[in-house]
Amino acid sequence: MKAQEIKFKDLNCxxxxxxxxxxxxxxxxxxxxxCPKTKKIAIILDKNVPIKFKSDLKKKLKKYNLFFYxxxxxxxxxxxxxxxNYLNKLFNKNLNRSDLILSVGGGITGDTVGFLAxxxxxxxxxxxxxxxxxxxxxxxxxxxxxxxxxxxxxxIGSFYQPKLVISDTNFLNSLPRKEMxxxxxxxxxxxxxxxxxxxxxxxxxxKQVFLKKPKYLIFAIxxxxxxxxxFVSKDVNEKGLRMKLxxxxxxxxxIEVKNNYSKRLTHGEAVLSGMMLASRLSVIKKxxxxxxxxxxxxxxxxxxxxxxxxxxxxxxxxxxxxxxxxNDKKNDDSKINFILLKxxxxxxKPGVNKISINTLKKxxxxxxxx
Numbered sequence: 587m588k589a590q591e592i593k594f595k596d597l598n599c600x601x602x603x604x605x606x607x608x609x610x611x612x613x614x615x616x617x618x619x620x621c622p623k624t625k626k627i628a629i630i631l632d633k634n635v636p637i638k639f640k641s642d643l644k645k646k647l648k649k650y651n652l653f654f655y656x657x658x659x660x661x662x663x664x665x666x667x668x669x670x671n672y673l674n675k676l677f678n679k680n681l682n683r684s685d686l687i688l689s690v691g692g693g694i695t696g697d698t699v700g701f702l703a704x705x706x707x708x709x710x711x712x713x714x715x716x717x718x719x720x721x722x723x724x725x726x727x728x729x730x731x732x733x734x735x736x737x738x739x740x741x742i743g744s745f746y747q748p749k750l751v752i753s754d755t756n757f758l759n760s761l762p763r764k765e766m767x768x769x770x771x772x773x774x775x776x777x778x779x780x781x782x783x784x785x786x787x788x789x790x791x792x793k794q795v796f797l798k799k800p801k802y803l804i805f806a807i808x809x810x811x812x813x814x815x816x817f818v819s820k821d822v823n824e825k826g827l828r829m830k831l832x833x834x835x836x837x838x839x840x841i842e843v844k845n846n847y848s849k850r851l852t853h854g855e856a857v858l859s860g861m862m863l864a865s866r867l868s869v870i871k872k873x874x875x876x877x878x879x880x881x882x883x884x885x886x887x888x889x890x891x892x893x894x895x896x897x898x899x900x901x902x903x904x905x906x907x908x909x910x911x912x913n914d915k916k917n918d919d920s921k922i923n924f925i926l927l928k929x930x931x932x933x934x935k936p937g938v939n940k941i942s943i944n945t946l947k948k949x950x951x952x953x954x955x956x
């Protein structure tokens with residue numbers, strides 16, 4: 587399938603996302619156009635990226651003065667301490683604002699390096715090459731960058747758009763199924779909140795996505811990116827409409843915190859659990875009907891994903907999440923702010939469904955009995 591290019595545009599900037607298989611040859615061409623004064627490139631490489639890609643980058647970018655830095659991605663290294671270390675390295679190499687910082691890695695790498703680029707000399711050229719399905723369909727789109735602090739996740743950050751995103755599906759060939767599920771959860775979420783036709787396409791073709799067939803991967807990534815771009819372009823700084831992208835994430839973040847961000851449970855598995863819990867809550871609140879739940883359950887079962895919501899089939903497992911729901915960043919008062927599902931392709935507006943802790947406790951038994 588031919589490489590696909592989609593463009594993000596808002597009032598402040600525009601950039602392209604190129605999606606395809608074996609498309610890294612685009613990188614030197616685009617750097618020449620987008621960053622014509624660049625002489626030095628700092629390449630921050632996720633340690634999980636196979637070494638052959640480092641060699642490939644050296645060959646493709648041989649005209650530039652390259653500095654490679656290996657990044658070990660984790661919630662602990664996504665910190666201001668690590669950022670400060672990289673800032674000193676860049677100052678020592680005397681990179682200037684017309685030079686380039688290049689991120690090659692998953693979502694944590696992209697978030698961290700994007701933040702680095704946004705504050706180095708008040709903003710330096712930044713290109714993102716996401717190497718996981720989750721990063722290609724989610725974190726690489728939208729310009730949110732940041733690091734964690736002792737007070738919580740992503741509490742230090744900025745909105746900073748890259749010059750370019752290149753999503754090459756060749757990077758996905760080495761990913762285990764668990765990592766593919768991570769990205770698929772966001773793909774499925776995008777279809778659920780915005781595009782019933784895409785949801786129906788996923789019902790027929792999800793197996794091909796998990797088999798990493800380039801034609802199907804490229805289509806799914808492109809559709810997913812376009813949906814995220816739709817919300818981001820209308821709400822760049824996440825003040826309103828963009829919050830619809832958090833469907834399922836209120837429960838998901840609580841699940842992750844409760845499990846202390848254990849590697850046994852991926853973000854995608856938490857999102858799949860969270861979307862089902864939010865959908866059940868939507869039925870209880872009479873926002874959607876049982877037919878919608880059945881449609882969701884069918885796509886989970888067809889692709890062996892039901893284990894994610896079966897973990898929450900008793901009242902206690904759901905009630906135990908409540909203490910962790912209170913700290914969700916979408917909350918602006920003592921109530922929990924939920925995005926609920928009306929039907930496949932339609933959700934409620936942000937801020938409409940705020941539920942008190944006591945009311946939510948009463949719903950837990952009903953949520954578990956679906």
